Amino acid sequence: MPDQSIDPRTGTPFGPILPETTDAEFEAVLAAADAAFPPWSSMSRAARARAITAAADALDAASDELVPLADRESGLGLPRLTGELARTTFQLRTFAAELEAGDYLGVVIDHVNSEPLPVGHPDLRRMLVPLGPVGVFGASNFPFAFSVAGGDTASALAAGCTVVVKAHPGHPQLSDAVGRILHDALVSAGAPDGVFGLVRGFDAGKNLVTDPRIKAVGFTGSQGAGRALFDLAVSRPEPIPFYGELGSVNPVFVTRQAASRPSLASDYLDSLLLGVGQFCTNPGVIVVPRDSDLADRIAADIAERNGGPMLNQSVRDLYLRHVDELTSKPGVRVIATGAPADPNGFAAGPTLAATTASEVFADPSIVTVECFGPAGLVVTYDTDDEARALASVFPGSLVACLHADDDEELALALLPILAARTGRVVWNGWPTGVAVTKAQQHGGPFPAATTSMHTSVGATAIRRFLRPVAFQSVPLALLPEELRD
Amino acid sequence: MPDQSIDPRTGTPFGPILPETTDAEFEAVLAAADAAFPPWSSMSRAARARAITAAADALDAASDELVPLADRESGLGLPRLTGELARTTFQLRTFAAELEAGDYLGVVIDHVNSEPLPVGHPDLRRMLVPLGPVGVFGASNFPFAFSVAGGDTASALAAGCTVVVKAHPGHPQLSDAVGRILHDALVSAGAPDGVFGLVRGFDAGKNLVTDPRIKAVGFTGSQGAGRALFDLAVSRPEPIPFYGELGSVNPVFVTRQAASRPSLASDYLDSLLLGVGQFCTNPGVIVVPRDSDLADRIAADIAERNGGPMLNQSVRDLYLRHVDELTSKPGVRVIATGAPADPNGFAAGPTLAATTASEVFADPSIVTVECFGPAGLVVTYDTDDEARALASVFPGSLVACLHADDDEELALALLPILAARTGRVVWNGWPTGVAVTKAQQHGGPFPAATTSMHTSVGATAIRRFLRPVAFQSVPLALLPEELRD
DSSP states (O other): OOEEEEETTTTEEEEEEEOOOOHHHHHHHHHHHHHHHHHHHHSOHHHHHHHHHHHHHHHHHTHHHHHHHHHHHHOOOHHHHHHHHHHHHHHHHHHHHHHHHOGGGOOEEEOOBOSSTTTOBOOEEEEEEEOSOEEEEOOSSOTTTTSTTSHHHHHHHHHTOOEEEEOOTTSHHHHHHHHHHHHHHHHHTTOOGGGEEEEOSHHHHHHHHHOTTOOEEEEESOHHHHHHHHHHHHTSSSOOOEEEEOOOOOEEEEOHHHHTOTTHHHHHHHHHHGGGGOOTTOOOEEEEETTSSHHHHHHHHHTTOOOEEOSSHHHHHHHHHHHHHHHTSTTOEEEEEOOOSSOSTTEEOOEEEEEEHHHHHHOGGGGGOOOTTTEEEEEEESSHHHHHHHHTTSOOBSOEEEEOOTTOHHHHHHHHHHHTTBSEEEESSOSOOOOOSTTOOOOOTTTTBSOTTOOSSSGGGGGGGEEEEEEESOOGGGSOGGGOO | OOEEEEETTTTEEEEEEEOOOOHHHHHHHHHHHHHHHHHHHHSOHHHHHHHHHHHHHHHHHTHHHHHHHHHHHHOOOHHHHHHHHHHHHHHHHHHHHHHHHOGGGOOEEEOOBOSSTTTOBOOEEEEEEEOSOEEEEOOSSOTTTTSTTSHHHHHHHHHTOOEEEEOOTTSHHHHHHHHHHHHHHHHHTTOOGGGEEEEOSHHHHHHHHHOTTOOEEEEESOHHHHHHHHHHHHTSSSOOOEEEEOOOOOEEEEOHHHHTOTTHHHHHHHHHHGGGGOOTTOOOEEEEETTSSHHHHHHHHHTTOOOEEOSSHHHHHHHHHHHHHHHTSTTOEEEEEOOOSSOSTTEEOOEEEEEEHHHHHHOGGGGGOOOTTTEEEEEEESSHHHHHHHHTTSOOBSOEEEEOOTTOHHHHHHHHHHHTTBSEEEESSOSOOOOOSTTOOOOOTTTTBSOTTOOSSSGGGGGGGEEEEEEESOOGGGSOGGGOO
8 A cells, every 4th residue: 555644634635645665675675775784784883873873864954844844744743852852862873972982882991811621711892783784673752853854863874873764654755855965965075875774565575574685674653563473583593582562551640748739730631742642752651659639530531621632543543443442441531531622633531440450350451452652541459559469460561650759669569570570660750751772671571571671771882782792812903893892 | 302411432321311391390490590580699709700610619519529410421531521520510610700700781870961952861871680580501522511501501691591401312311410409509609490491302392482481591502403493482472582503514615835843643533523513603514725635635644533422313414414415416525534442332533524615516505514523524725716716605604714824815805704694703723622712702694593793602692681771860879889989
């Protein structure tokens, strides 16, 4: 099926019909990415950093073209998309700076040790080298930051890998425009022509994962699509790493002392409804003490909230289906809804459901349904023991929040339980808003990610596209520069 | 099928019949490993280091019991096995030292930055935490260093994971003895009872990989068994990392100037025939200039070498089958053989085959047959261009060697080609002998390992059993000690 832009505010198609990549085009893109890998990976780190910085500059310079196009294709609004483009180019520059610094190479130098075995050893020097061409699948909910020029592409390019992106059908024209700007800026700055390529269509996506020239895949999207592509990646004759960030149900725990904080209900909804709830870090479940009025305050507030246009029809339909699935479960009831201000296009309103700890213990699947969109579930608990037991029921998540005073025994008990099943623990804050910084961890135990061992945001994301090589007794002059004394 | 020791020098069974783990026993071992994970992983690093050191001490103290038993089950000889036990306990102590140092935790602390987005961010602190209970499959060719108390077990325990080992049927009594000593020493030093467990039998092995309580697997063994278990690990409802070190064809390249070195032929055979060739780092293929006499010198030398008893019947039978497969290929011919000094038991003699570069270009599968045992293949080349093209034909390997002078153009050209498809490059040396040191890389592109991104030897092997967690805005007093300022 060819791609075509659709305005989510009206449901109306617009712009050119962009055909699927043909087999011959696919072969040309992959051959170019493969041929470009040796020259790109052997360019100096400084030269690669300059090319990536040039790409960031070119994208910033095209802001007036790109942001309105992104808005028309996604409905996410100009202010958010302006910020997201700035985040995306900041991300590219962050990886360029990492490249210049070189710490990410993980250099270890062990000089000769002439003691007897097992202590003695020859001169051994180890560093990380890039894996090869990388396939990237972006997400519809971050048309800049998790798409064509997003974190996966930025970290793979910085690692020294060439990149082939499967364009997301949710923003086909933007994908084209960003891909063109990125490619041209990299090549103008000295990168080989195949450093970046773009393919389009369902079959091209599958073929990208199974092509023997592709050595790793980065993916952001749904659990269903992510698992299907993961299965392809690991069943290849040569299995490859597949970094799928699949979204998750992110719990927010509120202790008795925190529950009475005045702004907690509205702050929760600000996070839950941001971008019409279309964040993989959306705080889908909030766990609160039954004897507080917090659930009532959230319910009263949500009825006045509006929702808005969702990204596309399939996101909206899936949202409605998941809300239906969740609220059809015994023991779960809808306690409040809001309506979209404008019912046209792919609009959806917020929903708040509620249940109790004992219902969740009876059916833990209640807290496994990710309603990707503006829906929240309040779970009430009676005792601290119940809250602790609840924390152990949640599946792996990207992020878990804890609202508490720091002298509360329950807070101390919950912290390690939450940390054991999530990628990030937030204290007295909200899960949305993933800072681009070195200590960031955006990932988590399955099903939040296909592997919990890496992050897709922050400087350490580069490690996903590197492998170690050790050089034993190699003369200094023949070693890569970084391994000389 | 129950396990029973067999003396490889005679083919005679000896000692008790050790039954397969029953379902009830399996459940008890896994439940104990799962229950022991929280207390073991939350013990202080110093306390875990003390327990691991105590295990090393206990194994050393039992050397007089363990080494003769290992020799009788493996036929590898007392000197080699004495050295291997020392390597194994050194390895345990190395990880204990890493634990005390704490660098492996990868701590990153980003203090609050109050600039506007995208630069600004909250306080974020990241460290690595253990994955959970780990399954370990040892190899028959290293009954100490890559088995019950080997590198996988040592690195997983150091990471804070509990360990369940599938005992190798090639050394069943040794597995029992080592497992008992390891378990008792750890527990006497304060570890919870389930910190280490052992299971036995084919079904227990499969169930270990698929059990939802197991969060990662370390494996050393054949490509067939490794791939089958990898497939199980990644097709679980919750896929887990599977670190399979599968052995490989490790090429040795010799340039024109190096080919005339007098001891090269005998040094090559020393490495090739060490331990009856039963090393995953065995230098299976040597690539030499046709116009040198090196191939003739190797052939003349090998005819005087003896081989010896292989580890067990299936290793010996597989060796003979692979030699047959290799030497039946068009263009490959046997040029010399040796005979085992003692033909009893599972004895095998060395074999040297030869072919040319053009035959390999016509059928690259010639250099993909791993003859695990005392067999070498000499590939002759005419021109430097041919040598370079040959280097690109080899599949992923654990290690590649280059014998050359450092002013040879061919050496400069070969180094990056070899580094691009191997885990370790050795200059003017041999692949056997894998030093236990931080810069070591024992792994490599598939099929050498199921993932090229990690090592199974050396201090960085611990990273395989850890994942990052970020703590956002968490009060200092509530943070793990390592993350406080």
